[in-house]
Amino acid sequence: xxxxxxxxxxxxxxxxxxxxxxxxxxxxxxxxxxxxxxxxxxxxxxxxxxxxxxxxxxxxxxxxxxxxxxx
Numbered sequence: 348x349x350x351x352x353x354x355x356x357x358x359x360x361x362x363x364x365x366x367x368x369x370x371x372x373x374x375x376x377x378x379x380x381x382x383x384x385x386x387x388x389x390x391x392x393x394x395x396x397x398x399x400x401x402x403x404x405x406x407x408x409x410x411x412x413x414x415x416x417x418x
Contacts, residue, residue: 364379367379
């Protein structure tokens with residue numbers, strides 16, 4: 348089930364979204380924003396991964412031998 352979210356954009360950003368849709372990069376404005384949210388979520392996961400790698404480099408991380416160790 349999809350939910351509707353309304354957002355307010357400055358005119359310049361609104362034109363950018365409409366341009367992306369108008370040139371065929373995205374089929375709809377919703378697709379444009381879903382893509383942005385996926386990219387944002389991917390960046391969040393990458394940041395978490397990098398932080399985990401830094402912890403391991405500092406000797407604070409743990410190497411799991413199995414998923415049971417997580418429990």
